[in-house]
Amino acid sequence: MFNLYLRRYSVDMIIKELADTNTISPQGKDKWSKRAIQTMLTNEKYIGNVMLGKTYTGQFPNNQQKVNRGAQEQYLMKDAHEPIINIGVFKQVQEEMKHRSNIELVNGKAKRKGTHYSAKKIEKNQGDE
Structure with missing residues (x-):
């Protein structure tokens, strides 16, 4: 692709x-x-990286998963696995x-x-x- x-x-x-x-x-x-x-x-x-925090769970009682558009921090783990x-x-x-x-x-x-x-x-x- x-x-x-x-x-x-x-x-x-x-x-x-x-x-x-x-x-x-x-x-x-x-x-x-x-x-x-x-x-x-x-x-x-x-490419072997993983972005943590792309989504997050809302507050109780809603608890719905939401796309993180800057509401919470995201973390990039480089070389987390073999790149494809x-x-x-x-x-x-x-x-x-x-x-x-x-x-x-x-x-x-x-x-x-x-x-x-x-x-x-x-x-x-x-x-x-």
Whole structure:
């Protein structure tokens, strides 16, 4: 997946490639979700690190698990296990994701760009060469 993404595949194109190669999702399904691909491409566990505190449990009596968006501290354990993906490849994917994103920070605020990334434009331009 990481290499496909770096070869300018979109998430939809990766899903199609996984379907074409009969690769089952982690949930045992034939079809992968966009969210599953995006989560895998950004998950620090693939380079041997573990982020503790991504979620937390609310106060009694609610006790619901919540996504930690800064309400509590998070801790990064580096080299917690053997990496699956080369750290250089992982970092390249993170940079490519930033490049493709149509969200940018302007004066500390998130704003949408006027344009967005399209793998179709890349395919068309490569076909013209």
